[in-house]
Amino acid sequence: MEEVVNNVFVLSEVDLDDLKERLENSQEIILRSTPDQLEQAITQLYLPTGDYTLGLLYLLSVKCILEFDPTVFIQQVTGFISSANSVQLRKAPAKFRLLCEKYTDICCQENPIIAIKPLSEAIWKIGNPTGNLLTPQHWMLLKSAILAKCYHAVVPHLKHSVYNIENTLTNVESKDVRLFYYYGGIIFLSQKEFRNAVEFFRNVISSPALVTSVIMIEAYKKYVLASLIINSTTTQVPRYASNGLIRHVRSLCSPYEEFATSYRTNSLEDLSKCLENHSEEFVKDGNFGLAKQVLESLARENIARLTKTYLTLSIEDIATQAGLLDGHLIERVLSMIQKGQVFAKINELDGMISFHESTEKYNSTTTLQYLDKQIHETIGLYEQLTTIDNEIAFSNEYIHKILRSDRGGSRSWSGMDEDDYNSSLAMSMSGM
Amino acid sequence: MENYEAEMQSFIADQKYEALINYCEDLELSAAMGDFQAPYDILLISYLIVGDLNNARFLWKRIPSQTKQQNPQLGALWSIGQALWNENYPLFYASVSAYEWNVMIGTMVSILIEQFRQKTFKLLSRGFSMISTNTISTHLGLSPEDTLQLIAERGWEEHPEIEGMFKPKPIEEILREGSSLADLQSLTNYVVFLHK
Numbered sequence: 183m184e185e186v187v188n189n190v191f192v193l194s195e196v197d198l199d200d201l202k203e204r205l206e207n208s209q210e211i212i213l214r215s216t217p218d219q220l221e222q223a224i225t226q227l228y229l230p231t232g233d234y235t236l237g238l239l240y241l242l243s244v245k246c247i248l249e250f251d252p253t254v255f256i257q258q259v260t261g262f263i264s265s266a267n268s269v270q271l272r273k274a275p276a277k278f279r280l281l282c283e284k285y286t287d288i289c290c291q292e293n294p295i296i297a298i299k300p301l302s303e304a305i306w307k308i309g310n311p312t313g314n315l316l317t318p319q320h321w322m323l324l325k326s327a328i329l330a331k332c333y334h335a336v337v338p339h340l341k342h343s344v345y346n347i348e349n350t351l352t353n354v355e356s357k358d359v360r361l362f363y364y365y366g367g368i369i370f371l372s373q374k375e376f377r378n379a380v381e382f383f384r385n386v387i388s389s390p391a392l393v394t395s396v397i398m399i400e401a402y403k404k405y406v407l408a409s410l411i412i413n414s415t416t417t418q419v420p421r422y423a424s425n426g427l428i429r430h431v432r433s434l435c436s437p438y439e440e441f442a443t444s445y446r447t448n449s450l451e452d453l454s455k456c457l458e459n460h461s462e463e464f465v466k467d468g469n470f471g472l473a474k475q476v477l478e479s480l481a482r483e484n485i486a487r488l489t490k491t492y493l494t495l496s497i498e499d500i501a502t503q504a505g506l507l508d509g510h511l512i513e514r515v516l517s518m519i520q521k522g523q524v525f526a527k528i529n530e531l532d533g534m535i536s537f538h539e540s541t542e543k544y545n546s547t548t549t550l551q552y553l554d555k556q557i558h559e560t561i562g563l564y565e566q567l568t569t570i571d572n573e574i575a576f577s578n579e580y581i582h583k584i585l586r587s588d589r590g591g592s593r594s595w596s597g598m599d600e601d602d603y604n605s606s607l608a609m610s611m612s613g614m
Numbered sequence: 615m616e617n618y619e620a621e622m623q624s625f626i627a628d629q630k631y632e633a634l635i636n637y638c639e640d641l642e643l644s645a646a647m648g649d650f651q652a653p654y655d656i657l658l659i660s661y662l663i664v665g666d667l668n669n670a671r672f673l674w675k676r677i678p679s680q681t682k683q684q685n686p687q688l689g690a691l692w693s694i695g696q697a698l699w700n701e702n703y704p705l706f707y708a709s710v711s712a713y714e715w716n717v718m719i720g721t722m723v724s725i726l727i728e729q730f731r732q733k734t735f736k737l738l739s740r741g742f743s744m745i746s747t748n749t750i751s752t753h754l755g756l757s758p759e760d761t762l763q764l765i766a767e768r769g770w771e772e773h774p775e776i777e778g779m780f781k782p783k784p785i786e787e788i789l790r791e792g793s794s795l796a797d798l799q800s801l802t803n804y805v806v807f808l809h810k
Contacts, residue, residue, distance in 0.1 A: 335639060372668070374668060515741075516737065526741070527740075528744075
């Protein structure tokens with residue numbers, strides 16, 4: 183154990199790859215050391231400047247497999263993450279991933295909110311400075327936030343465009359991508375941003391897959407309900423999704439399909455009955471609250487639809503037509519007027535509600551600011567896409583593929599290849 | 615804890631409630647590992663003031679039950695939140711006056727009441743073509759005499775034949791047309807971009 187610690191002291195400044203190899207080989211020794219020895223080594227190696235990050239990482243990740251005191255572990259890992267050195271961390275991303283997973287598990291058992299700030303930091307440390315790299319720590323952060331009911335804290339991570347993955351740097355796997363979008367969708371649901379939630383869930387269900395994953399099935403259930411809330415016309419699995427999913431959906435998600443069909447009838451009564459029939463299934467999936475919101479959304483849609491047919495309608499008529507029997511219609515309509523979901527004026531004298539057009543003329547500074555923001559975002563998106571496009575166009579694999587397809591699939595590796603390759607490269611360079 | 619209070623006071627004085635919320639949320643995350651109490655009550659009332667009932671509800675769910683028991687003011691604040699969530703106007707006005715708030719919270723509760731009244735008044739003028747004094751009283755939490763006085767001040771016409779029915783006057787929104795140097799900069803950027 184002494185030797186391990188010494189190696190860390192000596193090699194951390196000098197040769198990280200050598201140190202990593204030695205640490206890999208010394209894992210047996212670390213496993214067999216006594217708890218006291220391990221704790222002592224950890225204390226010796228912890229520095230606020232993070233000089234011995236790599237060594238500490240190996241010690242802590244071995245600790246994950248052993249018995250340990252949760253409180254001490256949480257404190258140690260929190261301290262470790264805040265002092266960690268990015269360069270050293272990136273030498274052993276798999277170990278860091280294991281450590282963070284264990285940390286998330288323990289924190290979620292004790293007090294999930296503890297993990298939020300450290301995991302946020304971990305993302306920046308293992309990812310790249312622009313923050314567009316997806317890391318395994320992303321879904322761990324989202325999971326902690328969900329269990330801590332602290333949803334708002336992680337919304338910035340969702341809104342920040344994350345579009346790149348580097349397996350060598352971050353040890354990210356396909357499961358991580360699905361979990362990120364699934365948990366992200368749940369967080370958007372909590373913030374009532376249903377359009378964003380639908381987009382995220384759609385990303386999960388359309389992941390290319392040979393075998394359907396449970397994550398995709400659960401995401402599909404929420405996808406259906408969230409789509410109904412925004413009154414989208416399609417709740418079907420996109421055509422580019424895997425075949426396995428389409429088949430499984432029919433057998434595993436039938437209550438949700440029925441619910442969607444019932445919604446289309448526009449009858450609040452039918453929808454409520456459907457909800458009652460399948461309530462057990464919805465509760466088991468944790469989707470009952472969401473299903474109730476779908477009910478609310480249908481009530482609102484029914485009222486809003488009336489505005490397209492009638493100019494004025496009595497309060498009782500609205501209630502019957504929309505299928506609402508709870509008697510708080512004035513309050514409900516008032517609430518919809520407040521949120522801009524309907525444009526109406528209530529006349530208490532004769533109990534009539536008159537609908538009119540939106541008074542928005544779109545000629546104010548707010549509209550201008552909104553337009554401005556959207557244009558800026560579009561320009562940013564265009565620039566991002568151009569960068570990605572260029573990256574792909576100049577990559578080796580792409581050029582090879584173009585060469586091969588030009589040749590019509592013939593595989594003659596003669597001296598001509600080099601010239602062709604060079605000319606292709608030159609062509610793509612000048613095309614820029 | 616004292617310098618946190620001073621920070622929060624300055625946000626309140628400047629009426630920067632969004633900034634106050636960000637500050638308190640950050641404190642809550644740090645308090646998890648630290649040894650100080652997160653400012654739950656200030657955060658809760660701030661959510662109510664900016665109208666973020668969603669996050670107010672989640673905050674209530676995650677406050678530890680021990681803290682809730684030790685701090686009855688929190689429960690009283692949440693009753694206000696519940697009234698707002700259910701859009702129960704009479705309950706709102708009842709719950710804001712049902713408790714002896716401490717100094718800092720008391721100021722914020724008064725701000726909430728005033729703001730809510732103004733917002734509701736705007737809604738009433740927008741949403742009704744004919745409204746009874748009863749409805750106005752319930753929604754604004756005012757006595758009948760105060761209601762009549764307010765209506766008179768705002769110049770709402772009374773129905774010629776029926777007593778107690780008023781026609782709200784729509785509130786004119788002032789359109790501020792202003793372009794600044796920043797807008798010119800944006801326009802220049804667009805033109806450059808389109809020419810690429």
